[in-house]
Amino acid sequence: MKLIADGILVTPAGPVRGDLVLDGGSIADVVPGGVASRDGFDEVYDASGCYVYPGFIDAHTHMQCWTGMDWTADSFETGTRAAACGGTTTIVDYATQDRGTTMPDALAEWHRRADGTCTANYGFHMAIAEWNNETKADIPAMFDAGVTSFKTYFAYDHLRLPDDQMLDVLETIRPGGGILCVHCENGDLVDSLQRRVFDAGVTGPEGHPMSRPAICEAEAISRLMYLAELSGARVNVVHLSTALGLEAVEAAKARGVDVCVESCPQYLILDDTCFLEPDFQGAKYVMSPPPRKPHDRSVLQDALVDGSIDTLATDHCSFNLFGQKDRGVGDFRKIPNGGPGVEHRPALIQTLFADELGPEDFCRLMSENPARVFGMYPEKGRLAAGSDADVCVWDPSVAWTISVKNQHQAVDYTPYEGFEARGMPRYVFVNGELAAENGEPTGAKPGRYVPRHAGCEPRRVDDGPEVP
Numbered sequence: 001m002k003l004i005a006d007g008i009l010v011t012p013a014g015p016v017r018g019d020l021v022l023d024g025g026s027i028a029d030v031v032p033g034g035v036a037s038r039d040g041f042d043e044v045y046d047a048s049g050c051y052v053y054p055g056f057i058d059a060h061t062h063m064q065c066w067t068g069m070d071w072t073a074d075s076f077e078t079g080t081r082a083a084a085c086g087g088t089t090t091i092v093d094y095a096t097q098d099r100g101t102t103m104p105d106a107l108a109e110w111h112r113r114a115d116g117t118c119t120a121n122y123g124f125h126m127a128i129a130e131w132n133n134e135t136k137a138d139i140p141a142m143f144d145a146g147v148t149s150f151k152t153y154f155a156y157d158h159l160r161l162p163d164d165q166m167l168d169v170l171e172t173i174r175p176g177g178g179i180l181c182v183h184c185e186n187g188d189l190v191d192s193l194q195r196r197v198f199d200a201g202v203t204g205p206e207g208h209p210m211s212r213p214a215i216c217e218a219e220a221i222s223r224l225m226y227l228a229e230l231s232g233a234r235v236n237v238v239h240l241s242t243a244l245g246l247e248a249v250e251a252a253k254a255r256g257v258d259v260c261v262e263s264c265p266q267y268l269i270l271d272d273t274c275f276l277e278p279d280f281q282g283a284k285y286v287m288s289p290p291p292r293k294p295h296d297r298s299v300l301q302d303a304l305v306d307g308s309i310d311t312l313a314t315d316h317c318s319f320n321l322f323g324q325k326d327r328g329v330g331d332f333r334k335i336p337n338g339g340p341g342v343e344h345r346p347a348l349i350q351t352l353f354a355d356e357l358g359p360e361d362f363c364r365l366m367s368e369n370p371a372r373v374f375g376m377y378p379e380k381g382r383l384a385a386g387s388d389a390d391v392c393v394w395d396p397s398v399a400w401t402i403s404v405k406n407q408h409q410a411v412d413y414t415p416y417e418g419f420e421a422r423g424m425p426r427y428v429f430v431n432g433e434l435a436a437e438n439g440e441p442t443g444a445k446p447g448r449y450v451p452r453h454a455g456c457e458p459r460r461v462d463d464g465p466e467v468p
């Protein structure tokens with residue numbers, strides 16, 4: 001048995017000072033005030049001065065994946081190790097059924113890539129790129145295999161589905177309690193705006209945001225909201241990046257549409273001036289959607305604090321600047337889309353929002369709600385006896401600087417180079433095993449596949465009275 005001693009335990013009932021007891025892969029006990037005696041424990045970990053959280057969950061990653069332009073730089077091995085170093089104990093990665101393949105084949109392939117290599121736990125969403133009677137017939141097998149969330153795209157020519165097929169996907173997954181995650185950008189508009197921007201002579205990274213204006217996102221979100229309404233199914237708007245998109249979500253919520261909202265650190269921290277960095281450095285931020293205007297960023301920051309955003313993920317999808325992104329020198333359309341983040345999400349959000357988001361909100365956004373929405377709760381996402389021993393002991397006092405020099409993500413840059421972070425995980429346990437200590441991996445690989453059941457409602461923040 002392991003004892004995590006004298007921390008502030010962030011429990012479903014609120015933060016309480018005490019000890020946490022781990023027995024094998026489970027939490028054996030939550031002890032407010034602490035255990036009577038430390039005798040009999042095999043190992044004791046000092047959590048004084050630290051918050052003790054259920055391990056963080058990043059429900060949007062792309063590891064070891066062909067994205068249409070290139071293979072991502074991070075494998076499951078390097079990506080989950082970096083995740084654990086930063087305090088994330090579970091990822092939910094997007095397996096993709098490319099056209100001409102089946103969902104069971106895609107799932108088997110993603111298992112082949114991940115199994116036996118992972119430091120953090122991993123589940124899979126299934127992205128659907130081809131929808132017909134044969135692929136549709138495989139949906140029950142997905143639920144049986146623990147895949148209860150799916151993804152479709154409104155953009156990317158090799159992935160996107162037409163609206164009628166998307167409606168059928170929604171109607172098909174609804175009875176099993178499935179959720180559809182959707183990449184909301186109008187692909188037709190993006191394609192034609194890319195041509196327009198390029199033909200007008202804009203060839204550098206700054207052409208990327210110009211060809212994907214906020215309206216492309218807001219239009220696609222609105223369309224999704226109507227498809228969700230028509231089907232009655234639950235949807236998750238992934239990587240929300242715009243104020244206009246949030247308006248569409250809020251209007252749909254007011255009509256009773258069952259919608260969850262995910263955003264990512266890049267939309268809360270960066271803005272589109274990053275694309276103006278000289279010497280092709282702007283390519284580091286070429287991801288879709290792109291970082292937006294300062295106004296969008298501040299609206300999303302408010303939404304995070306007021307509870308309109310349900311989960312925070314990263315969309316981790318790393319490519320090296322040298323040898324991968326630089327293939328797009330002279331044509332921004334050839335820059336592989338995506339950036340790294342799985343290691344730094346907890347530190348970024350803690351540093352910037354610790355004053356507005358208390359430990360309970362932080363837990364809700366980073367652990368509890370991803371577990372609820374994606375069918376891992378109450379096994380994950382809470383500190384309670386019987387839940388899995390995925391634990392992050394977070395020391396809020398450690399000051400450090402995010403840099404490519406100290407990161408474990410296997411990529412040659414970070415979009416947050418030089419960021420002065422406050423807070424670091426002292427200990428990270430995955431299935432009861434110590435996976436990282438003070439931001440460094442222990443070498444253990446306790447990560448396992450997480451089969452998931454149907455999700456439930458995210459915990460939402462009641463709008464309290466305004467304090468004058």
Ligand code: DUC
Pocket residue numbers: 062183286287288289315317337338339
């Ligand atoms: N955009 C996506 O849609 N997926 C992965 C990364 C990105 O930038």
Ligand code: ZN
Pocket residue numbers: 183184238239288289
């Ligand atoms: Zn996407």
Ligand code: ZN
Pocket residue numbers: 060061062315317
């Ligand atoms: Zn993505």
Ligand code: ZN
Pocket residue numbers: 406407408439440441
């Ligand atoms: Zn290191």
